[in-house]
Amino acid sequence: MKRVRFSFISLIALASTVATATVASSPLNASELPPGAIVASGLDQPRGLTWAANGALLVTEAGHGGDGPCIAGVFTGDEMCLGDSGAVTQIRHGRQRRVVTGLASIAPQAGGPAFGPSDVSVDGRRLFVSIGGPGPNPVEARHVLGEPLAGQLGTVQRITGHEQRTVGDVAAFTNANDPDGPSLESNTNSVLADGHTLWAVDSAGNTVVGLGRRGQVTLRQVFADRTLDGTSFEAVPSSLALGPDGAVYVSDLTGFPFPEGGSIVWRWEHDQFVPYSEGFTGAIDLAFGEDGSLYVLEVRLLVGGIGRVVRQAPDGVTRSVVADGLTFPTGIAVDDDGAVYVSVCGVCPPGAGQVLRFPDDHDDHDDRR
Numbered sequence: 001m002k003r004v005r006f007s008f009i010s011l012i013a014l015a016s017t018v019a020t021a022t023v024a025s026s027p028l029n030a031s032e033l034p035p036g037a038i039v040a041s042g043l044d045q046p047r048g049l050t051w052a053a054n055g056a057l058l059v060t061e062a063g064h065g066g067d068g069p070c071i072a073g074v075f076t077g078d079e080m081c082l083g084d085s086g087a088v089t090q091i092r093h094g095r096q097r098r099v100v101t102g103l104a105s106i107a108p109q110a111g112g113p114a115f116g117p118s119d120v121s122v123d124g125r126r127l128f129v130s131i132g133g134p135g136p137n138p139v140e141a142r143h144v145l146g147e148p149l150a151g152q153l154g155t156v157q158r159i160t161g162h163e164q165r166t167v168g169d170v171a172a173f174t175n176a177n178d179p180d181g182p183s184l185e186s187n188t189n190s191v192l193a194d195g196h197t198l199w200a201v202d203s204a205g206n207t208v209v210g211l212g213r214r215g216q217v218t219l220r221q222v223f224a225d226r227t228l229d230g231t232s233f234e235a236v237p238s239s240l241a242l243g244p245d246g247a248v249y250v251s252d253l254t255g256f257p258f259p260e261g262g263s264i265v266w267r268w269e270h271d272q273f274v275p276y277s278e279g280f281t282g283a284i285d286l287a288f289g290e291d292g293s294l295y296v297l298e299v300r301l302l303v304g305g306i307g308r309v310v311r312q313a314p315d316g317v318t319r320s321v322v323a324d325g326l327t328f329p330t331g332i333a334v335d336d337d338g339a340v341y342v343s344v345c346g347v348c349p350p351g352a353g354q355v356l357r358f359p360d361d362h363d364d365h366d367d368r369r
Contacts, residue, residue, distance in 0.1 A: 033324045036342065036356030040096045043353030044085060045107075046343035048119030048130075048190065048239065048285065049333040056092035057333060057355070059343055060129060062116035063087065063105030064350040069145050071106070074115075074135040078108035082145050086116035088129060088159075091355060100159055104131055104152035106145075113347045115153060115187065119239065119331075123193035127159040128167070130191035130200055138171035138186040154188050156200050156211060168211035170202050179222045180206040192240035194248055201237045201250065208237055208250055208273065221273050223252060228259045235264075239285040239331075243267070244292050249276060251283035251296065258282055258301045265296060277312060285332045287340075289360075295322065295340060297332040305347070309340055311360065323358040334360075 040046075045062040052058050066083015073080045086103030089096055105116030115133025122128075133153040134141040142150045154171025157164055174186040187204035198211040199220070210218045223235035234255030241249045248268040263283035266273035277294060284307070285297040292314035299307035307329035309322040322340050330346030338360040345353040 033321065033358075036323060036358045038354050039094075039341065039357045040089065040091045040355040041353075042351050043089060043343070043345075043355070044087070044350045045114050045116070045346055045348070046089075046353040046355065047117065047330045047346055049331040049341055049343055049355070050120050050122055051333060051335075052090065052122050053124065054092070056090045057341060058099075058120050058122070058127070059089050059091065059331065059355055060117035060120050061085075061087040061089060061098075061353070062114040062118060062132065062346075063103070063107065064111075065105050065107030065109065065114055065116075069147060069150075070109075071134070071141050071144050073108055073112075076108055076112055078110050078112065080106040080115070080135075081109050082106050082147060082150055084149055085350075086131065088117060088120055088127065100127065100129070103129065103157070104133075104149050106133055106153065111349050118188065119190040121191045121193045123195070125160055126193075128191045128193050128198060129157045129159060130170075130188045131155055131157060132187050132189055134171065135187065135204070136183065136185045137175075138184070139175040142171070154186050156188065156191050156198070167198065167215060168200060168209070168217050169215070170200050170205075170209060170217060173209065173217035173219075174202055174205040174207070177219070178205070179219055180224075190237075190239040190250075192242060192248065194242050194246075199240055199248060201240055203236055203238055203253070206235055206237065208240070220268075223273075226254075226262070228262050231257065231259055233257065233259060233262060237266075238283060241286045241288060243288050244290075249286060249288075251280075251286045253282055253284055253299075263296075263298070265294065277316065280310065282307070284330060287332045287334045289334045289338050290336050291338070293334075293338075295332055295334055297329055297342065299326075299329055309342060309358070322360050323356070326356075 063085030068081040070079035070081040086105040088100035107114035118132040156168040170188040171186040185204040189203040190201040236253040238253040263280035267276035294312040305328040307326040308324040331343040
């Protein structure tokens, strides 16, 4: 029997249509925590964040598509049209500017969730940018779009100065192998350069892969479906991070019905990912602080995409809420002082996206679950 598959962007799209649904937990109480300070605005569907070597904060923008060609929409009745509105923005010394432009993006022309630049990782002068999409039947979708630009969808791009090239075609790998079985869907949602290896997440394919120097894609792990309290769901790996111990970590979002406490943060050990910390909900991104604290960005998909940041102390037990009441948050980064940066409005209309800064005073807004 063919099962229903949900990519990261499909989940967000679905959430926007069921914002009035309720779940077992009560709505988040954002009034208990101070609002974040706006450090960047006017962004087009901002997604992943990272730090550059010069101390600047980089944020990917999935863009707003363009004039076409177009393909059938993903969880929307509107077609998604191709454009070069994807970008990477640098935030430094209180100023922001787009340092990379012209990247592939597809989105409904009437507005809606875009596939485009989803994450960025830095290795010296090189930027590695994952570009999401193109959704179901990825190679066929790119063929229908036809334009050379469409070839960026579902890939990892290496950008050095003015030079850009594809270093891993994750969509083509998933298309050829479909490691987790039908139906066929791909969405390259995260990338990480750990100093030795290049890693990427295919959220729709439920896989993490490694990328070689010659463009080869190697399967690292398929994340199997799980069951919690009698309910089965997909894992949906969402984002990668390098821990203070030098290990690679990955969060999982979970699939429908997005069970409370169903998300896991995994650690790479002995050639496989093993559970590191459990009990999160809708874990969409993760980061580590200088003191070894784990920060998990959660998004409550069935309560309108409202999210929060949960800090797990280095003891691995104590948890506190750092930021709350976030609108469609999609990316997180933590600076040396423990301040937390979150990209929000990741699926809002063009120009509505922001990056917010939250001081982390490590006070007790405990969330012991």
